[in-house]
Structure formats: C-alpha cells, structure tokens
Amino acid sequence: MTHPKPTATTAFPPHFLWGAATAPYQIEGAWNEDGKGESNWDWRAHHTSQVKGGATGDVAVDHYHRWTEDVSLMQQLGLNAYRFGIAWSRVQPHGTGAWNPKGLAFYDRLIDALLLAGITPLITLCHYDIPQALVERGGWINRDMTQWFADYAGAMARRYGDRVRWWATLNEPICIADGFVPAPDDPKDMAAVQHHLLLAHGRGVQAIHAADPALKVGLVTCLWPAHALLGAGPTAITAKAGERLQFAGASGERSGNFTPEDAVEAARQADVAINRAFLDPIYLGRYPTDILNAPVQRPIQEGDLATIGTRPDFMGINYYSRVVAAPLRKPDGAISWRWVGPAERGAPHTTMGWEIYPEGLREIILSVHRDYGAPEILITENGIAQEDQVDIHGRIQDTYRSEYLKSHLEQIGLALADGAQVRGYCAWSLLDNLEWDMGWGQRFGLIYVDYKTLNRTIKDSGRWYRDLIASQLKASHD
Numbered sequence: 498m499t500h501p502k503p504t505a506t507t508a509f510p511p512h513f514l515w516g517a518a519t520a521p522y523q524i525e526g527a528w529n530e531d532g533k534g535e536s537n538w539d540w541r542a543h544h545t546s547q548v549k550g551g552a553t554g555d556v557a558v559d560h561y562h563r564w565t566e567d568v569s570l571m572q573q574l575g576l577n578a579y580r581f582g583i584a585w586s587r588v589q590p591h592g593t594g595a596w597n598p599k600g601l602a603f604y605d606r607l608i609d610a611l612l613l614a615g616i617t618p619l620i621t622l623c624h625y626d627i628p629q630a631l632v633e634r635g636g637w638i639n640r641d642m643t644q645w646f647a648d649y650a651g652a653m654a655r656r657y658g659d660r661v662r663w664w665a666t667l668n669e670p671i672c673i674a675d676g677f678v679p680a681p682d683d684p685k686d687m688a689a690v691q692h693h694l695l696l697a698h699g700r701g702v703q704a705i706h707a708a709d710p711a712l713k714v715g716l717v718t719c720l721w722p723a724h725a726l727l728g729a730g731p732t733a734i735t736a737k738a739g740e741r742l743q744f745a746g747a748s749g750e751r752s753g754n755f756t757p758e759d760a761v762e763a764a765r766q767a768d769v770a771i772n773r774a775f776l777d778p779i780y781l782g783r784y785p786t787d788i789l790n791a792p793v794q795r796p797i798q799e800g801d802l803a804t805i806g807t808r809p810d811f812m813g814i815n816y817y818s819r820v821v822a823a824p825l826r827k828p829d830g831a832i833s834w835r836w837v838g839p840a841e842r843g844a845p846h847t848t849m850g851w852e853i854y855p856e857g858l859r860e861i862i863l864s865v866h867r868d869y870g871a872p873e874i875l876i877t878e879n880g881i882a883q884e885d886q887v888d889i890h891g892r893i894q895d896t897y898r899s900e901y902l903k904s905h906l907e908q909i910g911l912a913l914a915d916g917a918q919v920r921g922y923c924a925w926s927l928l929d930n931l932e933w934d935m936g937w938g939q940r941f942g943l944i945y946v947d948y949k950t951l952n953r954t955i956k957d958s959g960r961w962y963r964d965l966i967a968s969q970l971k972a973s974h975d
C-alpha cells in the first residue's frame with residue numbers, strides 16, 4: 498500500500514503549531530480516582546442506556562495512568578503542540594467550592610512534561626463534560642452556570658497560565674446544547690442553554706484575561722459549510738449558502754415541490770443554525786435575525802451581547818465535513834431544511850456518516866476570514882474515523898487517514914496563500930478513544946489503542962504525519 502508523500506503543497510509558516518487533540522472524558526479514565534467528582538458523562542454512562550454497547554469512560558484509554566507514555570508517543574510523532582482538556586470534575590469535584598489538589602497536580606505534571614518535550618500545550622476548559630453536581634442545579638439551563646464557569650476558567654488561568662498560553666473556553670457549544678441538557682426536547686430550555694453557553698464563553702474570556710491579558714483565548718466551534726442540494730442522486734448539484742444561482746437554467750426550475758431558490762434558502766438556514774448562531778454573537782455582537790425572530794426567544798439580558806462579543810484572540814475550528822441541505826415545507830408554507838447525508842447522495846463518507854469533503858475547509862476558513870474580521874485561526878480538530886485493521890505484523894495501514902489529512906492540509910495551505918491567519922492544526926485524535934454515545938466503534942487516532950490491553954501502536958498515518966511535520970519544520974529552519 499502506498500502512502501501519500503509527506504508534503505503539503507504549501508510551506509506552512511515557521512511557527513505553525515503541528516498538533517493532535519484529545520478530550521478528557523474520551524481518554525483519561527480514572528473516573529473516581531484521587532478525589533475526582535462524578536461528571537455528567539460518568540452519570541450518563543452509568544445510569545442511562547444512551548451510550549452504545551454500555552461503554553463507559555471509567556477506564557477510557559487510561560491516559561490518567563499512561564500519560565508519560567502518551568507524551569513520549571507525542572514526541573515520537575514530532576508534535577510541537579497538544580490540545581487537551583481539563584476535566585472540571587477532576588479539579589473541582591462539585592463545580593463550585595473546594596478544589597481537588599490531586600486533580601490539579603495531574604495537569605501540572607502533564608503540562609510540565611509537555612513543555613520539557615518542546616510541546617506547546619493548548620487547554621480546553623469544557624469539552625462536553627461538567628460536574629454532575631452542576632447538572633443537578635440545572636446545568637446550562639441555569640444562568641448561574643455562566644458565572645460558575647467563569648470562576649473555574651479564571652482559577653485555571655491563574656493556576657496554569659504561567660505555562661499555558663492558548664486557552665479554549667468551550668468545545669462545540671452546538672453539541673453541548675444538542676446532547677447534554679437534561680430536557681433536550683424542550684425548545685425553551687434549548688434556547689436558554691445555547692445563550693448561556695455563549696455567555697459562559699464571554700465571561701470565560703474576560704476571566705482568563707483578568708488573570709493575564711497576554712493569554713490567548715478562543716471558542717472552539719465545529720463549522721460545516723452549508724450547501725444547497727439541487728436535484729437528486731449522486732449527480733445532484735450543490736450550491737453554497739447565499740450563492741447566486743448561476744448555472745444554466747437553474748433559477749426558477751422546480752425540483753419536486755421546490756425551486757432552486759428554496760434549496761438555497763434551506764442551506765442559508767442550515768448555515769445560520771450550525772455556524773452563524775455561534776459566530777455572529779461573538780464576532781458581530783448580535784444574533785442572526787432568524788434567531789431573534791424564532792418563536793422561542795433566548796433569555797437575553799441587558800449587557801449579555803457586549804459580554805458575548807468580547808473579542809476572542811483566536812477562533813478554534815473543528816472541521817470534519819459540510820452539510821448539504823434540502824428544503825422542507827412547514828405547515829404554514831414557509832421553508833425549513835433537512836440534512837441530506839452523503840449515503841443518500843452516494844458521496845464518499847467516513848464510518849461516522851460524514852462526507853469526505855476537504856474543499857469545505859478552505860471555504861469555511863475564507864468565509865470566517867472575510868466575515869469576521871480576519872481572526873487568528875487554529876484548526877483544533879480534523880480527522881477521519883474508519884475501521885482500522887491490525888495486520889499480521891501488528892501494523893495499521895491506514896492510507897485513507899493519511900490521504901484525508903493530506904487533502905485537508907492542502908486546503909489550509911491554499912487558505913494561507915489567500916491570506917487567512919491560520920496558526921496551527923491539530924489532528925483528531927492523538928489516540929483512538931471513546932466516541933461519546935457511539936461507544937468504541939469509531940477509531941479516529943493517529944495511534945491505535947487495543948481496547949483490551951490498552952497497548953498503543955503508531956498507525957501508518959501517524960508516521961506519515963510525523964514525516965510531514967519533520968519536513969515542514971526543517972523547511973522553516975533552512
């Protein structure tokens with residue numbers, strides 16, 4: 498099997514961060530060790546049947562005990578950056594009140610070892626998990642949560658800010674809102690959660706800057722360029738949200754009960770719901786009109802938008818795919834949208850059911866560059882889940898993963914050439930890990946983990962990434 502050559506088309510800037518990312522619940526394990534409190538994810542795995550196959554993060558991939566080996570693997574990959582999360586319930590078991598010295602010390606040790614290995618640490622403060630004690634007080638539905646989060650963020654910045662410069666407040670608020678509120682089906686609660694997440698982010702930025710204005714703080718969102726589906730089947734044409742329909746004969750032609758303009762409107766709505774609902778308030782200080790006109794109002798109080806609009810120092814983008822939207826008709830005749838997955842369109846996709854669409858990365862980078870004042874950008878996650886096989890020699894020949902990473906890095910190279918301020922890239926993920934409700938079935942790692950023995954093996958894609966990093970760093974020093 499041949500792997501792509503370890504070169505991306507463009508030379509990346511000299512101080513580019515070449516990293517990999519993880520999240521605490523997905524890798525740490527030790528769910529109740531050394532004074533750690535229960536998190537919402539511990540509770541979910543223990544008390545519901547929502548996680549596939551009854552999987553839990555009780556042991557996860559045992560990073561809590563194997564972190565020295567994992568740092569050494571990062572060195573073997575030649576990473577100069579590592580994005581990881583702090584499990585809030587490990588450092589402050591109840592989310593307010595007493596701190597847990599052993600939990601705090603764990604991250605001290607990890608940070609110090611990373612620095613010693615020449616690896617820049619990037620911290621995420623909330624990668625979905627929060628202390629269960631806070632869920633019992635209403636979680637993200639409760640406005641007080643925004644202050645509890647800010648207090649936690651400030652404390653972490655005071656503790657680790659002497660050694661860690663890059664801070665992400667929340668990972669993917671859309672997923673936190675969709676999956677983790679106690680009453681996810683209640684639109685009023687959902688509106689409150691979405692607003693409180695943004696407010697928590699804004700207060701978090703302020704708390705971290707109060708600890709040290711030199712720290713770089715941002716929000717991590719999962720951005721999906723939204724395209725309109727025009728027609729049916731594998732040959733269906735797609736158009737970008739907001740794009741004028743320029744192709745011959747498209748405008749005005751009907752597909753079923755819908756016109757192409759209806760499809761473009763569907764894509765515009767998808768773009769608002771997935772991307773702009775989070776980015777507009779932060780970068781423009783206002784919610785999109787669709788959200789302000791929605792039947793269920795967000796509980797916005799005076800001053801909230803100014804807080805949410807506190808300009809972050811960077812934008813963290815997780816990129817996996819695009820959304821292709823088709824129009825739906827609401828009972829009142831208005832258009833709404835539905836996601837048309839790649840399987841339905843016959844497009845290539847991963848085992849997550851996500852279309853492989855590297856061009857969307859350049860598109861989304863350039864659209865945020867244009868629409869939000871050329872922010873500094875970190876690609877905080879990008880990767881592919883596939884069914885990796887270990888061959889008889891113990892090797893994982895995951896050419897598809899190297900190809901995936903290469904094709905996406907090429908798009909970053911093109912965006913850089915167009916002037917975008919991309920500062921770094923983190924592959925998702927360093928290690929195979931627990932994919933939330935999907936359990937153990939989705940392997941995203943550069944490093945294979947045998948879930949029985951917990952042994953780690955660098956996959957061929959990890960070696961490919963290592964060679965790419967080495968050649969890029971060499972080129973930038975020559």
Ligand code: IFM
Nearest residue numbers: 520523669815878925932
């Ligand atoms: O595993 C997740 C990660 O925790 C958040 N971003 C998407 C990844 C793949 O689903």
